């Protein structure tokens with residue numbers, strides 16, 4: 001099964017269905033890309049910010065080497081991150097991303113957000129996420145026009161065949177279209193039945209831009225990121241309107257949601273770690289919903305946006321508590337610890353610390369990265385009680401570069417580790433995990449920043 005294509009205003013053809021690379025873990029990424037190519041995917045939607053372009057390139061290179069595809073068969077998309085909006089920074093970073101991917105042109109290169117941040121040199125932190133070298137949110141003076149002019153020169157230099165934008169409003173597009181020498185080929189936006197953005201979609205399509213939907217399944221992708229709104233919103237997969245259509249057409253709810261978009265010429269880029277779902281997500285152009293059914297799905301609109309940068313605390317004045325994240329070396333270890341959760345950690349005072357928020361730790365990716373949610377904690381607790389929940393989010397990469405999480409690498413030999421036990425069974429965590437964590441240091445309270453020792 002392969003995807004039909006849509007012709008872009010740049011003259012190139014783009015598959016209508018692709019594979020999204022956000023939150024694809026580094027340790028599995030190359031294989032997932034390879035397997036997705038095997039399953040028929042040709043479009044891969046990546047970004048500097050996803051922190052996995054080297055591994056994407058490895059998967060692509062292997063598929064080409066094994067004769068599954070040629071470079072020309074593929075449609076590789078990447079994005080310009082916010083820290084590289086200054087006109088003179090666009091080409092160098094595009095060249096670095098191409099080198100990471102092991103290719104010499106992007107099929108499509110997109111401005112990720114209309115947000116210009118101060119430059120962070122890749123030798124300082126890469127990907128840089130939202131803060132500057134000093135860990136502060138600092139905007140750059142680059143205008144969208146300056147950035148777009150530099151994007152256009154990538155096309156002139158044949159580094160990108162098509163260029164596009166993401167997360168732009170209609171008003172920002174109107175502004176951009178006044179001066180664009182090369183019009184954006186695509187607009188990539190959050191688009192699902194809870195956020196239909198009809199006027200924006202209509203406007204972009206009328207202006208000849210192809211719209212690509214991201215997060216087609218609505219809240220699902222944001223639940224594991226602990227976005228509150230997503231946790232409180234009913235899953236689209238369980239909604240009567242979607243499930244009844246899935247039954248009628250003998251498809252999965254996911255396929256109905258994706259068809260709702262593709263039938264209106266909106267491209268989709270679902271991400272799945274699961275081979276069965278991966279294959280299903282590609283089969284979303286071979287059945288048709290009735291016009292009234294499309295309308296009934298669109299009527300679920302609640303203007304509910306999950307991917308709002310302001311949800312990520314991109315201000316310096318926030319008091320918001322950061323999620324705690326524990327990393328396990330193997331999924332088995334994580335599953336055992338999750339099964340024993342909630343866990344109580346007794347803090348042995350005044351012994352040396354055994355945990356640390358270790359956002360810049362260098363180590364290999366875990367096969368599983370549970371989220372630790374504190375049930376009770378204070379700045380100087382004697383015990384901390386935590387629930388552990390599984391997550392496939394690429395936490396290790398994001399915590400290395402993102403100030404909005406506190407990650408704990410648990411040292412198996414530490415006193416705290418030895419005292420961490422299941423509340424229900426009393427089993428010490430030391431007996432639940434095989435090889436626990438690598439980077440011993442001090443546990444710091446997520447709110448106050450004080451050492452908890």
Ligand SMILES: NC(=O)c1ccc[n+]([C@@H]2O[C@H](COP(=O)([O-])OP(=O)(O)OC[C@H]3O[C@@H](n4cnc5c(N)ncnc54)[C@H](OP(=O)(O)O)[C@@H]3O)[C@@H](O)[C@H]2O)c1
Pocket residue numbers: 019020021022023045046112166167188189213214215216217218220221252254255269270271272273274277278280281307
């Ligand atoms: N431009 C931007 O600012 C922006 C922002 C967000 C995303 N994106 C792009 O859009 C892509 C897709 O968006 P997304 O990652 O937010 O989420 P998504 O594709 O809407 O949803 C991913 C979630 O849905 C699950 N899933 C996938 N297929 C499924 C199926 N057939 N049945 C049931 N569950 C299924 C996945 O779990 P499993 O893996 O377990 O299947 C995962 O939890 C990203 O990867 C990225 O490339 C762009």
